[in-house]
Amino acid sequence: MKTRNLTMNFGKRLIGIYRYRSLGTNVKSLTTTSRVFSELPQPEYDINYLCNVSNKEIISENINRRKGIGNINKVHELLSNSASKDLLNVELEKIPNKTDPTVLQYGNEAHVLNTCGSMPSFNFKPKEFEDIAKNLKLIRTENLGNLSGSRSYMLLGHLADLEEALIFYTIHELINRNFQLISVPDILPTAVIERCGMIIGNERTQVYSLDHVHGPDLSLSGTAEMSIAGKLARARLSLDQLPLKYAAVSRCYRAEASSISEERGIYRVHQFTKVEMFICCQPHQSCDILNELKSIEEDLFINLGLHFKVLDMPPHELGAPAYRKFDIEGWMPGRQQFGELSSCSNCTDYQSRRLDIKYETERNELEHVHTLNGTACAIPRMLIALCETHQTKDGDIRVPEKLLAYMRGKTIIQKQRLAGMRYVKHKPKIN
Structure with missing residues (x-):
């Protein structure tokens, strides 16, 4: 009964957060940054x-x-x-960030730091996520042109429940680790996205830009990291506020294209839900905090029964902002391959110099904080790894124990009875 009440209260809290987000209101007020996004400071390289x-x-x-x-x-x-x-x-x-000297010795190959969890074994040939989900009527990925085009998906019934359970579980764990839960906007000034390290000016960009008829130069956010960093622009933090830990649930928009067979289905999509971690800290703390983020991700995934490896990424995989980056690749039994589930990065002062985020030292001097980010849960790939790992011979899906409290007691996902959906084909007008 105690667990149930805890879950219900937490659920009401998270529902309230979604309501606030839909109104464009922050759940946690950032008093140091009440000005609008467009008033960005001059960068201090x-x-x-x-x-x-x-x-x-x-x-x-x-x-x-x-x-x-x-x-x-x-x-x-x-x-x-x-x-x-x-x-x-x-x-x-x-100019990209500096690179951790440890990473330079890897050459062009990622270095495996450790392997976690047990490799799942089956007395049958495991199916791929798409086959499992479609057989159980859990997903729709085809004929969505009238809604959102290619590389889109619609989760149905119990799979939508599993998505929410993953969000509840992840946020609950992060709050227990002293992260502050905040709600962030998904539409940002393009300049904020650029200062966080995304390349906008290339011919091929991952950023969706809005038409200028809607006002200033705006784009859809690729991750909550950008919104949080933007809201902290010009912040002056005290020592007792550091490390400052935020967690946010948001939609992520990425104009990514891929013809690689390994990235089929919902592995690489144009929009998805993600739980993000973002931390500001003193410079001498950032290396240890990167390891802390890695440990959090490991615990989250081990508790869901996943098998995965942790990689220290080589220089060409870091992107412009990261000083060092760890990736976690989960085993996907149906696909018989590892696929990236999450990453965490130490961006040192790359973002804080571009957004003027500082803290007051013990000598009453202002210095740039170090910023770090980590993916606690990216829904599509987590669903692939979970459903393929916990599938049964009958084609059903066992719900991991850690998610049971958020699934209203449902222990196994079976074929569900849903009303049929009418497919609508888009016919372009011919002039």
């Missing part, structure tokens, strides 16, 4: 390091290792020609 001639070769090599688009020679050329600050900032923006 590490000029002493980047513009030091003796560092040019190191920076250039780092850019090449990370397959970045920055050009440190052009930065120094602009400096020597006394170019405007705006022109200089355009080039400084492209």
Whole structure:
């Protein structure tokens, strides 16, 4: 009874959060950043390091290792020609973060740090997620052109329940680890997304941009990390606030394309739900906190009965903001392969310098915080790993014990009776 009451109370709390989010209101007020997103500060790049001639070769090599688009020679050329600050900032923006020296020894290969959980065994040939879900009438991925186009999906009945259970479970665990739950917007100024490290200007971008008729330059957020970082712009944090830990549930929008067979089905989609962790801390804390984020992800996935490996990613897989990044790849028995479930990154002061996020030191000086982020639960890939791992010979799905409290007592997911759906084919008009 005690567990049930806890679950019901937590459920009411989370439902309230969704209501607030739909009204565009933050559940947790960030009093240090009450101004609007559009008032972004000027970035404060590490000029002493980047513009030091003796560092040019190191920076250039780092850019090449990370397959970045920055050009440190052009930065120094602009400096020597006394170019405007705006022109200089355009080039400084492209320079990626430094790389953890440990990572440099990996070359182009990820390093396996450890393997967790038991490899599932079956006395039958395990099916792929799509086959399981369609046989049980749990998902719709075809003929959605009239709704949202390709790489979309619709979860039905018990699979939608499983999605909510994963969110409840994850948030509950994070709150117990002193994360503050907040609600974030999914539409952001494009400048915020750029300052968090996403490349916007390329011909092929992952960012969905809104038509300018809707107002200023706006885009759909790819992760809650961007909204939280943007809301903390110009923040002045005290030592007793650090480390500052946030958790958020949001929709993520990514204009990704892939023809790789391993990324079929709902493995790579244009929009999905994700629970994100975001932390601000003192610079000397960030390496330990990255390991803490990794441990949280490991615990979350082990408790769901998943088998996975933890990878320390090589330089070319870091993206522009990350100093170091760990990926977790889960075993998907139906596919007979590992697939990425989550990652966590230490971005050091890359984002805080671009968004002016600082803390007051013991000497009453202002320094940039270090920011870190981690995926606690990305729904589509978690569903693939869970359903394939916990499938039965009859084609049903066993609900992991940790999720039972959020599934209203349902221990197994079987074929459900749902009203049929009418498929609507989109016919383009011919002029």
